[in-house]
Structures are given as C-alpha cells and as structure tokens.
Amino acid sequence: MAARILAVANQKGGVGKTTTSLSLGGALARKGKRVLVLDLDPHACATLHARLYPETVTVSLYELFVAKESEWPAVWEQLIHTQAISGMDIAPGSIRLNDLEDVMHNRTCKGTILARAVRKVRDRYDFIVLDCPPHMCLMLVNALLASDLLIIPIQTDFLALHGLRLLFDSLHTLNKVLPSPIRYRAVATMYDKRAKACMHVLDLLRKKMDGAIFETVIGVDTRFREASALGCTIFDIDPKSRGACSYADMAEEVLKLW
Template sequence: MCRIIAVANQKGGVGKTTTCVNLGIGLARAGKKVLLVEADAQGSLSVSLGIQEPDTLDMTLVQILGKIINEEEIDPEEGIIKHKEGIDFIPANIELAGLETSLVNVMSREQILRLYLEEIKNRYDYILIDCMPSLGMITINALVAADYVLIPVEAAYLPVKVLQQLIKTIGKVHRQLNRKLSILGILLTKVDRRTNFSKDIEKQIREVYGDKVHIFAHCIPMSVRAAETTVEGKSIYAYDPKGIVAEGYRLLTGEVLDDEE
C-alpha cells in the first residue's frame, strides 16, 4: 500500500522542502518507490532537484490538476520527472498561485489533488507532498489527499508559536474532509545543540505536545551544508554524505520505515 505524507507547516524556512527531498531520496535508497509532489508556487522543490527555472516548464502540477478539474484524460507518466537519485517528482511553479485562486469556484475543490493521486498511487510505496507555507486551498488539498502529516518545526520561538494553529487545522480536516488523516510526527529542524536556547525549545515542544503527537526521536542539526544542497540540485546524501545533516535524515528515514511495522 502507498503511504501519502504531506510535509506541512504554514511557517516558511523551517526545512519543509529539504525534508521532503532528503526523506524521499532516503526512502528510495532503502528500496522504496517514491514520488515527490511539489504543492508550492515558489518552485523550491524543483530547484532543489536540479530544475534551474521552474517558471519555464510547460507541464507542472498546475496543468495536471487542470485536467482533473476539466475531467480530461491523463497519461500516468504525464508531468512526472525522473531524478538521477532514484525518485520521481512532479514540479510546480508560480502558476500554482493562480490555480489556488481559481479553485474557489470549482466543485469539490478540496478533493482535486486526491482525485489525481488516487489514479497513480498504486505505482509507488510513498508519495511525499511538499506544501506551501500557508494554510490555503492547495495545502488543504494536500491534507485531504494525505494519510499522514509530517510537521518540520525549527527549534526557535516563532515557528513553535504557529504550531498550535496547524495542529488545529489538521484536526479540522480530519473531522470534516479526511477521516484517515493523522500526524506522522513533529520533526525538529535546524537544531543547534550547542546553545541552551535550542535545547529549551526542544524540551518545550516535547513537554507540550509529546503526550498528544508523536515527536521524532532524532532531530535535523543546524548546518550550512543543508542550504547549499538547494543550489547544487542534489540531496544531502550526494552532496555531503558524511555530514551531520545526512546522518540526521538517515535516522529520520529509519524512523519512518519503522512506523510501517
């Protein structure tokens, strides 16, 4: 069975795209068939996977969802790009922002992405959706399509502050639109264990949410190497395989695989 995971947080800069790329490629390295779906108009996932100018692409998630809305036939391979590190991905670009606006007038507008993924999910073990930093209609589509939500949270005050609103939204989607949706876990990112501040934030999250939501045992450490991978268009495993961030994502991948059992 395919597991669909939305990587979501309405706060930007917390490591959603980095997590989506490196968890996805980590799962592929473990022998899983993986599709990454970019549900963010900024095109960061595409850039991270080597697409220099996402806005010039002719076929993206926008065109695919447009066909679903218009009930047109879709080739299962259409719009899917194969990456040299063993994963497939569907890119997005600035046109996705326009689609989000136009969804207001579409029947069953929260279900469009789910309808598409239902057609192709039997080809994959995992589908990871990189959500935009908002709780708009495209993110709601991702939550309705998903089985689980993985929440990256930077070990800092403001990103932790908005976590409560996201958890409320996930609960609302679960009750009203997608009864199978649950939180896979909170992932602490950009953790600098050398500082007391970072340690205090981590302790606070575990104390406040630990009894309600799974919190991954392993964190993603702070490192400039993770940011550099975006420019290189490759995963942390290919760019800095012996570094602390690669080790962090290897351990995270192991936790996600363990959760299958």
C-alpha cells in the same frame, strides 16, 4: 502495496519543509523505496532544487488540478520527471499554483482533487512526498486530505512555536468534517546543540507534542545549503554527514510506522 503519502507542512516559512521533503525522500530512495515528490508550493523551491526551471517546465501540478478527471492519466505522464534528483521522481510546481484559488472558485469537491488524482499513480511508488506551501490555501487542504501522515518540521526556536498553533487550528477545523482525524508527527529541525535556547525549545516541543514527534532531531548542517545550490541532496554530497545520517534515521522511523 499502494504508496504511503507523506505531507510535509507547516504554516511557518523557512522551517525546513523542502529540505525535509527532499532529504527524507532521498533517504527512502537510498533504502530502495520508489519515491515521488510533488512540489505543491507556488515558489517551486523543490522543483528549482532539482534543476527544473520555469522556462523548461511546460506541465506543472497546476495542469493536474485544472484538468478533467478523465485527463489525469495523460497529465501525470507529462508531469512526472523520472529520476530527477537523487533517485527520486518529481512532479514540478509553478507560480501558476497561486491562481488556483480563483480558477477553482466554483469547482465542487475541490479539496479532494489531489487525493483522487494521486490514485492514478499510487501503485507505482512506495512513498509520495508532498512539499507544501507555508500558508493555508487550497493546495494545503488538498495535501492534508490526501496524506497518510502529516510531517510537521519545526525549527527549534521560540518563534517557530507560533506557526504550530496556526497549523493545529487548521487541522482541528478539517478534522471536524473528516471521518478519521489526520495523523501527524513533528520533527525538530535546525537544532543547534550548543544553544541552550534550542535545548529548551526541544524539551517544550516534546512535552507539547505528547509522543507525536520523531525521536530523530535534525541538526544544523551547512551541507543542506550546498546541496540546494548543487541541485542534489545531502546524500550526494556526504552520505556520512550528520545531516544525512539524521534523515536516514528519520526514514527508518517512517518505515516502522506501517
């Protein structure tokens, strides 16, 4: 079966998108799934996290976007770094992704490039995870249009609810022109069970999302930062840690969706 495509996005920065992409992907890989992570963020944090540095990355997702359709298979071959981090393959991002808006200005069907290009590698994987940038841009539109499920990490704090509104405005705009609406599910991240404010925001979120939220809640765990410093995922540091167990639970929920 062709890979399910999970876009991890929220227009608010620092809410756990990259951590969710790599930890959920890592959890799925530990369950024997073939996982490819695409780093669609110009800041390329997932790429750096996998210890792929700009000076060594000669082909990034930028090259895929600007390539002709006939060149896509060859670009994918150079783009994918096999088993780059915790059993996952990764296609690196690059700061050049920032230039896409200008470079692609006159291209037709530019919002569906990723959806079309990904078909060339979809059969090789069970899941393709898209780590998205924190702002509305051509990459985010491409990610949403390619996705089977949009996963929205939401930091359990009051300000995080603001980013949500921006994302839903974008979703409504896109849904108007799509044959079927984009399927989505939120996940509460960085939850501190000792903080009353966190509990309150989680209650609010559950009401607001009306069922479209994972049961699993991702708690605060310092090992996530350790993992990014060490170029691995939390599973390589402590697979029994609370953070690792919660992404393993989330992966179980994801597997039950199809």
